[in-house]
Amino acid sequence: MNRCEQCIVRQFTALNALTKDELMRMAVCRTSENIKKGQILFEEGEHPKGVYCIKSGICKLTKLSANGREQIVKLVTRGDLLGQRSILSGEKVNLTAIAVSDMEICLLPKEDILRSLANNREFSSEVMKEVCHDLKNANNSTVNMAQKTVKQRLADTLLYLYKTFGTDKHGFLSAQLTREELAGMVGTATESLIRMLSGLMKEGYLKTGGKKILLINIPGLEKISDGQENVSS
């Protein structure tokens, strides 16, 4: 019933370049898998079973640093693929994937993916483009971590969550992350993150109600991100 051919999510990914034939072969893909919040999809050092296609929910790709903090390298969500890098290069995964919310995913077996990569030029080209895009983002991320302040990076993160996951009907960010997870994205201590967040609240950029966050002044946050805060003409 849950056939790949009919899956809307596929349209957003490189999988759209697969032929009907190829899709038929991906037998495992016919049913999607339900993942509970907190569940681990794969861990650093493993060889993944294949590429995951995300139908719903949010997953964090993390890396544990020597000081014990969990750095979130990327969030993946509806319409994203997961695990391509490792399948493409044949290496172990270098990041751990953990569900941030309940998820619905499909596993596309490694062998099928590799066969399609070898035989379907358009597919491999699309996958390559996605990896290149990831690389660009990763480089930007490195520069931001190295050069921006925590406040700037928090503004970035909030804007990213806003643009990527949108808001609920009341305007609150749809992505529900704990403060600890936010700190993991920003790359700072949880206490520092909380302080910055309430700082931004006091300055009127946002409101927080428990775990929910409402962005009020988007252009202002963009200025903070660019380091143009408090710059009068």
Add this chain to the structure above:
Amino acid sequence: MNRCEQCIVRQFTALNALTKDELMRMAVCRTSENIKKGQILFEEGEHPKGVYCIKSGICKLTKLSANGREQIVKLVTRGDLLGQRSILSGEKVNLTAIAVSDMEICLLPKEDILRSLANNREFSSEVMKEVCHDLKNANNSTVNMAQKTVKQRLADTLLYLYKTFGTDKHGFLSAQLTREELAGMVGTATESLIRMLSGLMKEGYLKTGGKKILLINIPGLEKISDGQENVSS
């Protein structure tokens, strides 16, 4: 005279997967180009003319941050390719490439690369692996920037320079970077970098003679990098 087929450097790169025929076509490649220290190969926002193959010298890939500091994202050297990401994805380059030393490079025209990517499965697979490798490194780099101290990152950088470029006959690091460039790699202010460096010198990890750096205690630097400094059993 300087034909690709005979080029030793090619062996180290994905270009090794190109056929004799393909190499013959890359007319521009027949002669290598000499680049002077400080010269710009391409700048952020441009569309590159092709992929560069580096025969000798060192080039920095940098990004200017809002606060005016130049962050070095990657160094490329003999046997590396330059500009693949942009050619593969068809996007503008997102980094600026500047020669750190005099260089010898070959330009492989965009059209030829794209043709080979489409027609030569092994070549495209090799290129893909290199991009995947870059992505892995970039992710690690992001985590390091976010979670490690300046001292740890400096240790990382020194070890990287040691392992990648080696030393001259006297044991000094072969890669000659200015303090400002080192700071750009570590992601800190030049003054901070200088202080850290002389700190490491006082602690006996290294010696500096002007621009030259001699690493004395490699295992010690590795401990610093892992954050195990001053941890007595």
Add this chain to the structure above:
DNA sequence: GAAATGACATGACATTTATCAGTTGATATT
């Protein structure tokens, strides 16, 4: 409903890092 738990929050303080203002030394320029 009481107890336990975990996320959120804040204060006090320590540490790290950046910034600003210079000095020195080497190298290039006239």
Add this chain to the structure above:
DNA sequence: AATATCAACTGATAAATGTCATGTCATTTC
């Protein structure tokens, strides 16, 4: 040789961020 220039370096200080201790609140568990 005098001058300009730039990289390397240092000191004083400010600002940013981390750490530790503690408290509150909401939620889960029994």
